[in-house]
Amino acid sequence: MSEKTILVWFRNDLRIHDNEILLEAVRKADKVLPVYCFDPYYFQRTPSGASKTGNFRARFLLEAVADLRKNLQAYGADLIIRTGNPAEILPKLSEEYHVNEVYHHREVAYEETEISEQVEAALWKMRLNLKHFIGHTLYHKEDLPFPIKDIPDSFAVFKKKVERDSNVRPGVPTPDHIITPEITDAGELPTLQQLGLDEPTDDPRATNYFQGGETAALIQLHKYFSQTEQAVKPKNARGIGANNSSKLSPWLAVGCISPRQVYWEIFKHSQDSYAQNASMLKLELLWRDYFRFMFKKHGQKFIKAETTENNGQASATNQLDFNKWANGDTGIPFIDACMHELNATGFICNQCRQIVASYLVHDLHADWTLGAAYFEEKLIDYSPASNWGNWAFVAGVNDAKESKYVIATLQPKDAVSDFVNTWQHATIDEAGDMVHA
Missing domain, CATH: 1.10.579.10 (DNA Cyclobutane Dipyrimidine Photolyase, subunit A, domain 3)
Known part of the structure; x- marks a missing residue:
């Protein structure tokens, strides 16, 4: 019997923990092929001459992908990194490594969904399936108390009904091991210059440095709820809200940590002296869900x-x-x-x-x-x-x-x-x- 290989296309889910597509691929396949594509579309110049992705965000992304590769290597696997159009790269890798199926997390904004559709069409020509998973929200859409088309447009109503009638799923387990095919060319991480960007200059007034990657995300999550950090306002905190902001949003944006991981950490602290901060953080997670579901319901008409x-x-x-x-x-x-x-x-x-x-x-x-x-x-x-x-x-x-x-x-x-x-x-x-x- 021939071996089954599943290609896991990482996009905004750059983590090992609570990653359903990675766990499902490990369970369903003999071998897993992790891939990340730096799509030039996101690094182009806009009509105004600005960069679609600025250098601070690009640096953070490069660090996050590098950390994902390091973490996969700790499981005996590796991450294939390519720069180019995913609709061209993924079919080539699928053919080269005899892939049977491709997994990815579904997006909602039109640019991301259009890219998914291009990849899906290219794979379909090869009779390969692109399987969609839902992994960017706190509440799974199948657990909502209403179908997507009937989601309340009012955030207040959405929040009330979801909190009353839905539950947050537990995080999925982390794989014990990840077996990949023999990878002949894993590829190199591009530099900022290769992406058309200059190295950002860190301002000495800044009190926070955001290091990309799941490793840094988990450190920040536990730091936010640590009693030593919350006991007093940091002396050098200069930003508005510096003493109570979790600052987890950069890692949430590229999926170095999942909303469910944050929620269950909130749950652990819901009765302690930092309950107010935990409540505000949960509110922000709900807003993130709301906007994603509004895009799912209305598409571009929402804006x-x-x-x-x-x-x-x-x-x-x-x-x-x-x-x-x-x-x-x-x-x-x-x-x-x-x-x-x-x-x-x-x-x-x-x-x-x-x-x-x-x-x-x-x-x-x-x-x-x-x-x-x-x-x-x-x-x-x-x-x-x-x-x-x-x-x-x-x-x-x-x-x-x-x-x-x-x-x-x-x-x-x-x-x-x-x-x-x-x-x-x-x-x-x-x-x-x-x-x-």
Whole structure:
């Protein structure tokens, strides 16, 4: 009897733990072929000349893929890395390694689903099946108390019904071992330069460095709930919300950790002195689910409605205002500080995101999609559904009945003052002194 080989196509699920496609492939096949593709589509230049993926996020991704390879090697396996179109690479590897089936996690945003469809069509010509799994949400769609088409558009109603009538599944076990075919050419990790990007410069004002990979994700998860870290506010915490933000979103975005792993850690701490933080973190996981399910229900229509009278017809004045907003040169200290931190680090807290987005949309009357595209480039934790869904929510294009955040509830004045003083200037010179760009 011939051996069965399943190719596991890693995308935004760069982990060993709680990874259903990896466990299922190990159980169903004699050999598993793990593959990751760096798709040039995501590293192209946009019409405005910006990078679709900025260098902070690209560096994080490279670190995450390298960590996945290292972790697979610890199980006696390896990760094939290629740069190119997955619809061309995966069929070639399937033929070379006599693959019987390909597994991957289903996406919801149109760019990702279009790529999946191209891969599926290419494999179908070879009479190979691309099997879809659901592994990016806290609640499995089959456990929801309503079919996708009937999901409430109101987040408040969605949250109430899901929490009342659904349960979060336990995480799937980690494989004991992973057997791969004899891999003749595993491939090298590309450099940032090969992806068309420069090495990012880490700003000395930043208090967080996001190291890509499952290893770092698990460290951060346990660090967040450790009593020593939560007992007092860190002395050097300069960001708004620095003392209670989990900062897990970059790892969640590329699947170095799953929402279920975070949830069950929350569950362990639901009765301790950090219950409020745990509750807020669970709320954020629910918002992530909500936006993914809204994209699943509505598709692009969820973010297609017009926002302003001149939406899609941005004037020269609006473009000038947008550039000032993007560069942190509006003259409004808090807005500018948030944008300076974003540009210098690739990360700002949720509250900053809501405030700068609201300012761009409601005060400057700019096209909200420009802001969403700018965040797509800059954010380390960019996730299509969350980013575009949040921006559309702020802009009011999806008939939202409630605001996601109460923007007026800022941090204490001293925290805001410290944050603004730290990030009021755009850059820092080589001597470490703040200078205005």
